Amino acid sequence: MDERGAPAKKVMRELREASEDDLHFRDGRIFGSMCTDPLPIARRAHAMFLEANLGNPGYYKGTWRLERETLRILSKLLHGRNLGGFTVSGATEGNITALWMARNTTRRKEVVAAKTAHFSVRKAVDLLGMRLVEVPHDDMYRADVDAIGRKVGKDTAAVVAVAGTTELGQVDPIDEIGELCRDRAFLHVDAAFGGFVLPFLDHPDTPPWDFRVAGVSSLVLDAHKMGMATIPASHLLVREASHFRKIAVESPYLTSVYQTSLLGTRNSAGVAAAYAAMRALGRSGYRQIVARCMRNTRTIVRRAREAGIEPVVEPIMNVVAFRVHDVESTQRALDAKGWKVSTSRNPRALRVVVMPHITAKSALAFAHDLVAVSQKG
Ligand SMILES: Cc1ncc(COP(=O)(O)O)c(C=O)c1O
Known part of the structure; x- marks a missing residue:
């Protein structure tokens, strides 16, 4: 710690720089986290x-x-x-x-x-x-x-x-x-x-x-x-x-x-x-949020299936893992396109969590890229 404190402006600049290096849910690119943009x-x-x-x-x-x-x-x-x-x-x-x-x-x-x-x-x-x-x-x-x-x-x-x-x-x-x-x-x-x-x-x-x-x-x-x-x-x-x-x-x-x-x-x-x-949400608010997450999950599953990519099991919630040919390289290829997904260990698969920060548009765009990178591999 320095002897003298830094000016607030400088500290704030440092904080902004750090925050800019973080990923943010609002960008709609995170499919690898079970957390989301809070209400x-x-x-x-x-x-x-x-x-x-x-x-x-x-x-x-x-x-x-x-x-x-x-x-x-x-x-x-x-x-x-x-x-x-x-x-x-x-x-x-x-x-x-x-x-x-x-x-x-x-x-x-x-x-x-x-x-x-x-x-x-x-x-x-x-x-x-x-x-x-x-x-x-x-x-x-x-x-x-x-x-x-x-x-x-x-x-x-x-x-x-x-x-x-x-x-x-x-x-x-x-x-x-x-x-x-x-x-x-x-x-x-x-x-x-x-x-x-x-x-x-x-x-x-x-x-x-x-x-x-x-x-x-x-x-x-x-x-x-x-x-x-x-x-x-x-x-x-x-x-x-x-x-x-x-x-x-x-x-x-x-x-x-x-x-x-x-x-x-x-x-x-x-x-x-x-x-x-x-x-603020009440049951109806949560129902709407869950319904949207499930719609987006189904969109991704449908698109993936059309391209021959099957989920490990039929998702009952907004978490789905896909059997892809090479899990690591698919994850890397998606990463290169800006999508953050994770992987499952049992079984080895590409794990996708479709949280409330994912819009219908980003679900579609993600599904498109998932299919594209899988077909390349
Ligand atoms: C089923 C389950 N249990 C426990 C945890 C750990 O939760 P936390 O990170 O809130 O401690 C997680 C996190 O993803 C989870 O999915």
Whole structure:
């Protein structure tokens, strides 16, 4: 750090230069991220609550109220009753916290999850000194229920099921997994992506995956993905609020007696942003956004199919992976044309996430280039 501060103008110039080097969702070129351009009112809400800290809730009664209200809205949406929970920084923190609670409540150490679960589950298991028991997936890349059934036993603390897998947007058979877990183990649902998509699909044909499933103990969903809020904002919801006691730590010197969150000082701007997005959009607003993402996804799939490029599985959400001849070179060729896509590992494919910042025009242009670069290869 320099001895003397730099003039604000100079600092701002440096910031602008850095921002210009970033990619921006508004340019409509990013198909490789599960985040998106937040709703304008969410940005405003974020800026209003920058100094709030829900780690010390007694000073921030208004923000705390927003967080409680957010929990109430989501409980209703996800068919829960008297759920416990709070806003977390992301599904990674949500997954860690849920498994922490499962470990301390059951006093067991095994976590059963399919290979298709997000890598944050590995982080959680490692941090918590737990053991991951990986099970295979079926031919639609959903967790194999029978395999889970064979692995759930006296050492199982929790099963993690996914509603919207990161690579393919698939939904594990959570209703069946719930039956297996009832009275035997925690069932944590990672709905980081699907949580703000599935309730708003026009023709949902996925079996129940939320708190309608009696075996579901906890669920995380990211407001900073399809929730249209700012980063970081995610929600951890827990059926039995009393389970939080198992991870409570006394918090002397603060306005709360105990803390049950992994983080101490807690970003609270995301709470306000998530609240603002949900209030401003309502169910109909999210339905419209999801419908547009699905239309654009279908456009891309249709164009790709016409050129003989098949998706790995029929997408049920706005995530789709394509079987292309050479994944890396296709990704590079698209990159050269300014399109940012990612790849899936299982199976190796070109992964395309069609978020709300993608317009119909950019979906068409992308599909055109996807076909063109694939045919060249
Ligand atoms: C299914 C799933 N779980 C967890 C995560 C991690 O979420 P975050 O980056 O918000 O911590 C992701 C991120 O893409 C995800 O897709």
